[in-house]
Amino acid sequence: MTPPDGIRDIRDVRRVAEDALEWVDTRRAGFALGEDALAVDGEVDSSWKPLGELAQVCATVSRHTAPADPLHARARSLLDFAWRETEEGELFLRLQRLEPFATYPLEVYAALASAGFRHPAFEQAAAVVARTRGWRLTEQDPTRRLGVLRAEERCGIHRPAPGQPRTWLGGLPEPWTFGRDTGYALTHVVFHLTDWGRDAGGLPPALVTYLADWLPPWLDTCLEAGMWDLSAELLAVAAVVARPAGDPPPLDAWRRIGAAQCPTGEVPLERREPPPGGPGDDPGPPGDERYFLHHYHSTLMAAFAAVLTSERPAAPSAGPGARHRHGGQGAPA
Template identity: 60%
Template sequence: MTARTGTAAHTGATARTVRDRGRAALAWISGHRHEFRLDDGAALAADGDVNASWKPLGELAQVCVCVRRHTDPTDPWHAAASDLLAFAWQQTGDGALFLDVQRLEPFATYPLEVYAAFASAGLRHAGYEHAAATVTRTRGWRSTEQEPNRRLSVLNSERRSRLPLHQEMPEALRRTWLGGLPEPWTFERSAGYTLTHVVFHLTDWGLDTGGLPTDVATYLRHWLPPWLDTCLEDDQWDLACELLAVAASLPRLPEPAVLADAWASIGAAQDASGAVPEVGPGRGEREPERTFATCYHSTLMTAFAAAVTLARLREAETSGAPPAGSSGRPAPGGQGVPA
C-alpha cells in the first residue's frame, strides 16, 4: 500500500466513524425534541430562566442550520435537521415570540442571537426585525457592556439578521482571549469555550473557513491539537466536540491521526441511544450524568462537529487537496467519503 493510498484509507475510516457518531447524535436529538419545547409562560416570564428555555431552543436551531448547510438535500441528515428546524421555529410562534420578548426586554441581546440562527435559514419575522433595527441604532445598544466574545456573537447576529453592525468584527476580535494570541499554556476550560465561540462567530459557524485572520488560523493550527488532547484525556466531551468543530472550520484540517483518535474517543463516550455526556469520569473519577440537561448540548455539538468535518472531508476529496495535515500531497482519487 502506498503512502497516498494509506492516507485515503485512514481518512475514509475516520469519515465512517464521524458519520456514525453524527447519525446517532442526530437520532437522539430527534427523539428528544419534546424536551426543547418553549413554554410561552417561562419564555416571557420576567424571572424566567433563559438558560433553560431560549438557550436550548436556540442551540437546537443553530445546529440544525449547520447540518442543513453542510449536507446534501438528499441526505437523511438534511431532512432530519429541516424537520427539527421547522419544529423550533414553530415553538417561537413563527417568530412572533421574539417581538414579545423585544417589547419586554428591549436591550436584551439573547433574542437577536437566537433569532439570527433562524434568519440565516430564511425564517424571518418582519415585525421583530423592525423593532430590533430601531433598538440597534441607539447609543444604548452600542454602549452595552459585554464580554468580548459575547460582543462578537451580537455582531455576527446583526450580520446574519441583515442589520448594520455597530462595530467592526476584526476590532472586536482583538479584545478576546484568542485574538490576543495568548501563551498556549494559559488554556483552560473557560478559555476553551470562549475561543470556540469566537471561531464560530468569525466563520459563521463553519461556513466560511477563510473567516479567521491568518495569524489566528496559524496559532490554532499549532495549538488546537494539544488542547483537544488535553480535553479528551480529562473526558471533557462537550468542549472536545466544540474544538473538533473549530478544527473543521480552519483553512486546513488537523493531521488525520488527530481526527481519528479524537473521534474514536467521542465514540467511546457516546452511549447506545446516541447521547454524549458533557463530561465523563475524568481524572477526578466523577460519574457522568446522563440527563437531558447534561447531555443535550454535548450531543448537539457532536452532530455539529460531525456535519462540518464530513463536509470538509468531502470538499478535500472533490478538490483533490490533501484532506488534512501539512504534507501538501494530493489525496488519491476513487476513495470517496461514505455517505
C-alpha cells in the first residue's frame, strides 16, 4: 500500500501500480465478456472496450517489468484471463465475419497480439478486409485513424504509404485551447506513436519540445479539477517525454494521485463533491456495476502511468541536448 504519509519517492509511485492492479485482479468479473459479446446491438463500451483496455495496460506492464517481478506475474495472469475471454481469439474471427468493417475487434486483438497472443485465421481474414477501399476510406477522427493504423501494423497489415493523420497535437496548437476532449486525444496520439510507451523515439522532436513546455501546466490544471483519469494519462505521457533525458518524475503530481487512490487500490475517474444539501452523483457501493465503471479505467491508467514512471532508465551522460536526440523529423502530418 502507498505509505500513509503519501508518496515520497519512485518506489511509492510503483506501489500505486501494485495496488491498482491488485484491485483490478479482484474485479476480473467486471472485464468478462457477457452473452451479448457477439450481438450486433451489444454494448461494446461495457464489454469489449474494458477488456481491450485491460489487455493493453497489462501488455505494457509485462514489457516494463522483469519476469521474476510479482507485478509482471499479475499482468501476465490478467492477460491470460483476457485471452481466455476471447476463446483464445476465436471470438475475434466470429466478430470479423459478423461485422467485417468494425474496427474495434482489430484494435482489441492488436493489444493482445502485442503481448504474444495470436490467431492466424483472424489476421488473415482481417488482412483481406483491410485491402478493400471500403475499409481504407472509412471516415474516422484523426486520433482514431492513427490507432487503427497502429493496430494494423501489430497484426502484420501494412497500407501502402498511408501517411500520418493530421491530429490536434500534431498541429502544435495554442496551449490555451487545451480541454478535456483534446487532452484525451493528445494522450492517445502519444500512446499510438510510441507503442504505448515502448518506444519513446517514436515521438518527433517538435512534439517532445512542445509537450515538455506545456504538459506541466495542463497536468496541474487537471489535478486541480480532480480529473484523476485524464491526469493519470497525462502522467503516462510525461513519463514517455522524460524518458530520453532521464528527467525526474513529477512527484508532487503523483502525491495527488496517491491521495486520490482508495485504500483498496482503485482510483476514481474524478473527484465527486456532493452539492450543498444533496447526495451528488453517487457511483454506488464498491460491488456495484456503476462503481466498477467509475473506477476501472482510471485505475488501469494509474497503473500504466506508474509503471512507465518507475521503470524509466537513469539519465544518460550525453549532456543537456539528449532529450531531443531520437527518431522523427517533425510533428505528425
